[in-house]
Amino acid sequence: MKTESNIDIRAKEIEKLKKYKYGFTTDIESIRAPKGLNEEVIRFISKIKKEPKWMLDFRLKAFERFKQLKEPNWQKPKYPKIDYQDLYYYSAPKSMDDKPKSLDELDPKLLETYKKLGIPLQEQARLNGIAVDAVFDSVSVATTFKGELTKQGIIFCSMSEAIQKHPELVQKYLGSVIPITDHFFATLNSAVFTDGSFVYIPKNTRCPMELSTYFRINASETGQFERTLIIADKGSYVSYLEGCTAPMRDENQLHAANVELIALDDAEIKYSTVQNWYPGDKDGKGGIYNFVTKRGLCKGKNSKISWTQVETGSAITWKYPSCILKGDNSIGEFYSIAITNNHQKADTGTKMIHLGKNTKSKIISKGISAGFSDMMYRGLVDISPKADNARNFTQCDSLLMGNKCGAHTIPYIKNKNLQSNIEHEATTSKISDEQLYYCNQRGLNQEEAVSLIVNGFCKEVLQQLPMEFAVEAQKLVAISLEGSVG
Amino acid sequence: MLKIEDLKASIDNKDILKGLNLEIKAGEVHAIMGPNGSGKSTLSNVLSGKKGYEISGKVTFEEKNLLNLEVEERAHKGIFLAFQYPLEIPGVNTNIFLKTSLNAIKKSRGEKELDAIEFLKLVKQKALDLKFDEKILSRQLNVGFSGGEKKKNEILQMSILNPKLSILDETDSGLDIDALKIVSEGVNALRNKKSSFLIITHYQRILDYIKPDFVHVLINGKIVKSGGSELAQELEKKGYEKFN
Numbered sequence: 001m002k003t004e005s006n007i008d009i010r011a012k013e014i015e016k017l018k019k020y021k022y023g024f025t026t027d028i029e030s031i032r033a034p035k036g037l038n039e040e041v042i043r044f045i046s047k048i049k050k051e052p053k054w055m056l057d058f059r060l061k062a063f064e065r066f067k068q069l070k071e072p073n074w075q076k077p078k079y080p081k082i083d084y085q086d087l088y089y090y091s092a093p094k095s096m097d098d099k100p101k102s103l104d105e106l107d108p109k110l111l112e113t114y115k116k117l118g119i120p121l122q123e124q125a126r127l128n129g130i131a132v133d134a135v136f137d138s139v140s141v142a143t144t145f146k147g148e149l150t151k152q153g154i155i156f157c158s159m160s161e162a163i164q165k166h167p168e169l170v171q172k173y174l175g176s177v178i179p180i181t182d183h184f185f186a187t188l189n190s191a192v193f194t195d196g197s198f199v200y201i202p203k204n205t206r207c208p209m210e211l212s213t214y215f216r217i218n219a220s221e222t223g224q225f226e227r228t229l230i231i232a233d234k235g236s237y238v239s240y241l242e243g244c245t246a247p248m249r250d251e252n253q254l255h256a257a258n259v260e261l262i263a264l265d266d267a268e269i270k271y272s273t274v275q276n277w278y279p280g281d282k283d284g285k286g287g288i289y290n291f292v293t294k295r296g297l298c299k300g301k302n303s304k305i306s307w308t309q310v311e312t313g314s315a316i317t318w319k320y321p322s323c324i325l326k327g328d329n330s331i332g333e334f335y336s337i338a339i340t341n342n343h344q345k346a347d348t349g350t351k352m353i354h355l356g357k358n359t360k361s362k363i364i365s366k367g368i369s370a371g372f373s374d375m376m377y378r379g380l381v382d383i384s385p386k387a388d389n390a391r392n393f394t395q396c397d398s399l400l401m402g403n404k405c406g407a408h409t410i411p412y413i414k415n416k417n418l419q420s421n422i423e424h425e426a427t428t429s430k431i432s433d434e435q436l437y438y439c440n441q442r443g444l445n446q447e448e449a450v451s452l453i454v455n456g457f458c459k460e461v462l463q464q465l466p467m468e469f470a471v472e473a474q475k476l477v478a479i480s481l482e483g484s485v486g
Numbered sequence: 487m488l489k490i491e492d493l494k495a496s497i498d499n500k501d502i503l504k505g506l507n508l509e510i511k512a513g514e515v516h517a518i519m520g521p522n523g524s525g526k527s528t529l530s531n532v533l534s535g536k537k538g539y540e541i542s543g544k545v546t547f548e549e550k551n552l553l554n555l556e557v558e559e560r561a562h563k564g565i566f567l568a569f570q571y572p573l574e575i576p577g578v579n580t581n582i583f584l585k586t587s588l589n590a591i592k593k594s595r596g597e598k599e600l601d602a603i604e605f606l607k608l609v610k611q612k613a614l615d616l617k618f619d620e621k622i623l624s625r626q627l628n629v630g631f632s633g634g635e636k637k638k639n640e641i642l643q644m645s646i647l648n649p650k651l652s653i654l655d656e657t658d659s660g661l662d663i664d665a666l667k668i669v670s671e672g673v674n675a676l677r678n679k680k681s682s683f684l685i686i687t688h689y690q691r692i693l694d695y696i697k698p699d700f701v702h703v704l705i706n707g708k709i710v711k712s713g714g715s716e717l718a719q720e721l722e723k724k725g726y727e728k729f730n
Contacts, residue, residue: 439587
């Protein structure tokens with residue numbers, strides 16, 4: 001007399017809930033570059049964006065380099081060969097052709113899309129007190145709160161606009177952390193990047209609100225190659241958050257972004273990501289390939305960069321947000337929750353490169369795998385001969401749900417300085433049936449129990465998120481794991 | 487309150503309970519004593535709804551069929567199991583766990599949930615009543631707790647959730663005499679006309695502190711003898727041997 005029937009009913013309900021709620025497409029007319037990757041396409045992108053010659057040269061130089069590079073294959077999650085000639089490298093809503101001057105002129109369909117995603121670009125955004133830059137496929141469609149930020153000398157705009165209006169800053173810093181020769185995907189991005197966000201915080205300024213970019217892939221067969229550049233001048237502070245979603249499609253879509261952060265003397269950048277790209281269906285069909293290069297340079301003394309990421313989406317996540325701790329006494333932090341369910345795969349972690357004296361880094365990584373998924377933490381702590389008194393603390397915890405998933409931890413440690421101090425802790429645990437039974441006996445149903453246990457496991461990282469997003473992230477964590485036990 | 491008729495349970499084709507009958511009325515304290523492997527823990531698992539058993543027979547709780555309910559639904563109805571081996575849940579604060587649990591039960595009954603301040607007030611009072619160290623509450627659930635602390639934590643949870651039927655599965659095992667006294671006082675403080683207890687134990691020791699109304703001897707999946715509290719003393723002297 002087993003009570004299977006109740007479980008079946010519940011499983012069905014969960015299935016309904018688990019449906020990716022951002023999976024809709026917006027039917028909007030778009031302009032695309034011709035399919036394929038060649039010099040013509042790169043010139044097309046540069047031309048349509050009315051870029052100066054130096055920008056085109058930057059792209060072409062990257063493309064020359066790209067032609068000599070081989071796609072890497074050392075990562076754990078393998079994927080079928082991508083035909084780079086079978087992709088569109090530029091897609092923009094047609095209505096953006098003559099760029100609207102204000103939100104009121106924006107195509108109502110776009111406003112509706114962002115509203116559905118819970119990112120109201122109009123009035124509501126003002127109430128939330130968060131400045132948003134919305135990137136739709138290849139272009140930035142709206143940036144809110146511009147006026148208020150401008151008063152303090154803060155620049156928050158799309159990358160395209162920054163190239164036009166602030167060429168001296170862009171020219172100085174673009175590619176200074178991720179050089180165009182860096183690696184296959186980063187170089188590809190340098191050649192074909194379309195848009196993204198640009199932030200500059202002037203000296204001794206504390207950015208008064210959260211800055212946020214919302215990335216949305218809409219068009220099919222399109223890669224998204226956005227580029228973000230954040231510069232925090234001496235003594236400044238900024239907290240920045242990015243969110244991502246995409247429609248449900250049977251094909252795999254490539255997302256290869258580059259994010260560069262630069263913190264000068266005594267500056268601090270807090271960069272948070274809530275990544276919820278379409279993960280593919282439960283059999284592993286479709287989903288986003290999230291191959292992103294994120295790197296921060298603590299250029300000045302006493303500077304600080306912290307990465308916080310909640311990664312729940314994408315078919316494959318392959319990225320290592322890193323910190324180069326060049327300035328003396330600079331600090332790098334990496335807080336990560338990565339969740340894989342069904343057939344999702346992740347190979348993610350961080351790199352902390354200690355160059356300056358008294359530099360400190362902290363890595364807290366929480367990996368959760370469920371279903372048939374596979375999760376890899378890969379991290380590098382590199383302490384150079386000059387980095388006297390450098391310190392690193394690393395903690396990697398993995399949580400397994402069920403017995404068909406995998407969790408792996410590969411920490412690389414290179415230490416060339418005897419005065420440094422490196423600590424590494426790692427645990428692997430499993431949500432046991434006994435733990436669930438215990439929670440059930442205390443009145444919690446299966447989902448409440450899983451959510452409680454998982455949130456306890458991730459707490460240290462969730463606490464790092466800006467408050468407005470912490471609750472959202474907590475819910476997202478619970479939703480991504482619904483139906484994974486029981 | 488609880489009525490068990492001809493209850494049989496097996497796991498992996500191994501028969502463990504072989505036709506058990508028991509009735510517990512409101513306000514009564516029953517003790518079940520038995521040697522290792524007699525089916526004591528299986529009984530508490532089956533009553534609380536743990537998966538994996540093949541079950542036949544009839545169990546009603548407040549005149550309603552209990553066996554078709556999920557574990558949490560039974561908890562909502564007021565069944566509490568003090569675990570023999572309470573589970574550790576890293577990262578989850580004991581306070582938060584208790585509050586989530588209490589509010590889940592309140593919610594299921596359509597009662598108003600407690601906010602953080604109301605809850606803290608309640609939990610502090612209960613901890614004080616039971617002479618428990620408040621510090622336990624801000625630690626991760628059962629993580630690094632001593633055996634005694636884990637058992638005390640079970641009794642604290644019991645007192646906060648205020649169940650109708652509490653099943654204590656070998657709560658006395660592994661307790662030193664001081665901890666045993668505190669745990670027993672905790673149980674005695676909760677005794678009233680409405681709440682019932684089923685105390686499962688190897689030893690008569692705990693029954694010196696919690697005086698049962700009835701004692702049952704469980705051997706080989708069946709209750710072979712029932713009596714008053716004097717039966718426990720007889721068992722202690724003569725052992726289970728003579729009932730085999």
